[in-house]
Amino acid sequence: MTQDALLEIKNLKTYFHLQEGIVRAVDGVSFDIQRGQTLGIIGESGCGKSVTAHSILRLVPAPPGNIVQGEILLHRQQVPWRATVGRDNGNSATVGRDNGNSATVGRDNGNSASVDLAQLDPRGAAIRAIRGAEISMVFQEPMTSFGPMHTIGNQIIESILLHQAGMDKTEARELAIENLRKVGIPRPTEIVDAYPHQLSGGMRQRAMIAMALSCSPRLLIADEPTTALDVTIQAQILELLMALQEEFGMAMMFITHNLGVIAEVADEVAVMYLGRIVEQASVTKLFDNPQHPYTQGLLNSIPHIDEEKLPRLRAIEGVVPDPYEIPRGCAFSDRCPSFMPGRCDQAIPDLVAREQGHLVRCFLYSEAEEKLTRI
Amino acid sequence: MVDESKLNGATMSETQDVAPSNILLEVKDLKKYFPIQKGLLRRTTGYVKAVDGVSLFIEEGETLGLVGESGCGKTTTGRCIVRVYEPTAGDILFHENGSAINLNDLERQELKAFRRHLQMIFQDPFSSLNPRMTVLELVGEPLLAHGIASGTELEDRVAEMVVAVGLKVEHLPRYPHSFSGGQRQRIGIARALVQRPKLVVCDEPVSALDVSVQSQVVNLLQDLQTELNLTYLFVAHDMSVVRQISNRIAVMYVGKLVEVAESEELLRNPKHPYSETLLSAVPRPNPHHRMQRLNLEGEPADPANAPSGCVFHPRCQYMEDICKMEAPPLAELTPGHHVACHFADSLALQGIAYSDSIAVISG
Numbered sequence: 001m002t003q004d005a006l007l008e009i010k011n012l013k014t015y016f017h018l019q020e021g022i023v024r025a026v027d028g029v030s031f032d033i034q035r036g037q038t039l040g041i042i043g044e045s046g047c048g049k050s051v052t053a054h055s056i057l058r059l060v061p062a063p064p065g066n067i068v069q070g071e072i073l074l075h076r077q078q079v080p081w082r083a084t085v086g087r088d089n090g091n092s093a094t095v096g097r098d099n100g101n102s103a104t105v106g107r108d109n110g111n112s113a114s115v116d117l118a119q120l121d122p123r124g125a126a127i128r129a130i131r132g133a134e135i136s137m138v139f140q141e142p143m144t145s146f147g148p149m150h151t152i153g154n155q156i157i158e159s160i161l162l163h164q165a166g167m168d169k170t171e172a173r174e175l176a177i178e179n180l181r182k183v184g185i186p187r188p189t190e191i192v193d194a195y196p197h198q199l200s201g202g203m204r205q206r207a208m209i210a211m212a213l214s215c216s217p218r219l220l221i222a223d224e225p226t227t228a229l230d231v232t233i234q235a236q237i238l239e240l241l242m243a244l245q246e247e248f249g250m251a252m253m254f255i256t257h258n259l260g261v262i263a264e265v266a267d268e269v270a271v272m273y274l275g276r277i278v279e280q281a282s283v284t285k286l287f288d289n290p291q292h293p294y295t296q297g298l299l300n301s302i303p304h305i306d307e308e309k310l311p312r313l314r315a316i317e318g319v320v321p322d323p324y325e326i327p328r329g330c331a332f333s334d335r336c337p338s339f340m341p342g343r344c345d346q347a348i349p350d351l352v353a354r355e356q357g358h359l360v361r362c363f364l365y366s367e368a369e370e371k372l373t374r375i
Numbered sequence: 376m377v378d379e380s381k382l383n384g385a386t387m388s389e390t391q392d393v394a395p396s397n398i399l400l401e402v403k404d405l406k407k408y409f410p411i412q413k414g415l416l417r418r419t420t421g422y423v424k425a426v427d428g429v430s431l432f433i434e435e436g437e438t439l440g441l442v443g444e445s446g447c448g449k450t451t452t453g454r455c456i457v458r459v460y461e462p463t464a465g466d467i468l469f470h471e472n473g474s475a476i477n478l479n480d481l482e483r484q485e486l487k488a489f490r491r492h493l494q495m496i497f498q499d500p501f502s503s504l505n506p507r508m509t510v511l512e513l514v515g516e517p518l519l520a521h522g523i524a525s526g527t528e529l530e531d532r533v534a535e536m537v538v539a540v541g542l543k544v545e546h547l548p549r550y551p552h553s554f555s556g557g558q559r560q561r562i563g564i565a566r567a568l569v570q571r572p573k574l575v576v577c578d579e580p581v582s583a584l585d586v587s588v589q590s591q592v593v594n595l596l597q598d599l600q601t602e603l604n605l606t607y608l609f610v611a612h613d614m615s616v617v618r619q620i621s622n623r624i625a626v627m628y629v630g631k632l633v634e635v636a637e638s639e640e641l642l643r644n645p646k647h648p649y650s651e652t653l654l655s656a657v658p659r660p661n662p663h664h665r666m667q668r669l670n671l672e673g674e675p676a677d678p679a680n681a682p683s684g685c686v687f688h689p690r691c692q693y694m695e696d697i698c699k700m701e702a703p704p705l706a707e708l709t710p711g712h713h714v715a716c717h718f719a720d721s722l723a724l725q726g727i728a729y730s731d732s733i734a735v736i737s738g
Contacts, residue, residue, distance in 0.1 A: 044586055230445055231653065231656040232675075257585070263659060287661065301586065302586060302590065302615070315588075316587040316590075320587070
């Protein structure tokens, strides 16, 4: 769509078919992730931010989960006429090094430029060649994302050997040590032989990042990577991720519920509520001029440590509804201070551009509406 | 080690003379060591010094925020104060009607009777409520246990409390599973407050909640404090939330207090390098203020094997030789501002500037 999209998601719908009913965890989400940029996704529990990430890598457990509609396009190469020169030096180097890549391309029926991840078999060779190589992921809980029975090094080496053809074990081990050093782990030559339980939470998360970066991914998905960590360690990890992004030129999708963290790392921010994006803008526009009542509510409800006055927090009323009892019409309508009876509870507003690059889904700004597909 | 703890105690008792007289709780040189046991015979091979000589006081009606990173002993301190854990050493003085009761000396039965004055609100609203009890039973249980009320009186008091925390009377016969996290936390709050305690230890009460619900619970705690004249010890790791609710803030690092001051004073004018680090690491919801971060090397020390001298010295960018040898006592630098640092009066540390002045800098 715009400039130089690496990943383009169009109208993604991921539903979970459970006994209690259908949970529309992701219900019509569209966004782009630009090469080398960071898209922040913010939302509370149950908003579908993690399911979106898992859908991209096809990690949604099926059954009960299922991508029922939508495209997830991975654009491997820049569309030539849009090519920008400066930013992507690191990237082209990656392509050169990545011998495994060309093999992948072959398996994708010759569709080398773009792949629709939504169409791939979640257990197939094509998606497995992408996972961990072109797109990798850092999870929230560093304890459970490593297997406890193998050393950190062996797990990183395994991922390197899987994705980088032509590398032998010694080279892979050297690369693993090199990556551990890059993420700031002291004594990497010793830590490479340590088991996950021997490392602290912060160190484990660093090792996780080293593993995620071991194949120079084009896109790193970070799902609440600092939520389980202490603030000083969180700050270290955030700085590390941004420094590595600069070095490798990769794109990032950064998922969190912490508005402070998103303000620090993101270029573009999408706010999700109950399976839909309700507002999307550049990080400065979103924080300086939030438009959707939910975004405004979130920003008002958190304490600002650098404000001189200490006003009472203006909380959003109510709670995030149960996924089986989403209000009719706009999902936020039952908590919204600007609720318009007869309008918000009748139809779902469309996501429209309030101004260039600032999308809002709210009847305060939009006449357009989506057809009510649910009853 | 022994000398140092004496030193700490001495400094604190001096400050106690200066401090105002409406002190509700006074903790003196509190220690909690957990034994490390090894081998078949479970011999004790060492101790985790979770709390190592903490002294503090809380005035009636105020909120003292206790902040620190995981493993610093802040939760253990809170639990020792309500004696969920048996302290290894130290005094916990509860002032009531002009006389002081040392909680650490109370026997089981005495303690049980006294507990109605001391309550705790827990972090996880999912595991802290018995799933087989209704709201009425959960909130009413403390009244029954202490023989405060029963029958219709109990029901009336429970109903009153439940309404005060923002739930409805219709919720009384329901079980915890039918409530959201925020509502469960309200039940936990009602359970703690129904016997009208004087002191409430809040252990990370909002950390497990959604962002939009956190503020509701913070507001609720503030309202109830005014209404019921409560005194809070607010244990948390989120500086922004702690500042919102606390009159004074105590910063803890590896079992020791490193700084205690009025909230605004601590934020704007920190005197301990660790407080400075902690403040600079707080992520701010302001994209115009991106990381101007400081000394962020290393990780918190292991309380089982704490560094010699000042516990913060391996991470401290202002470290000098004396810091490795000698632990600095917690001393009063300016009235009400206590710091445990050898160079507290000479270091120029950076606190949190107000956002308008930041805008000038970044612009």
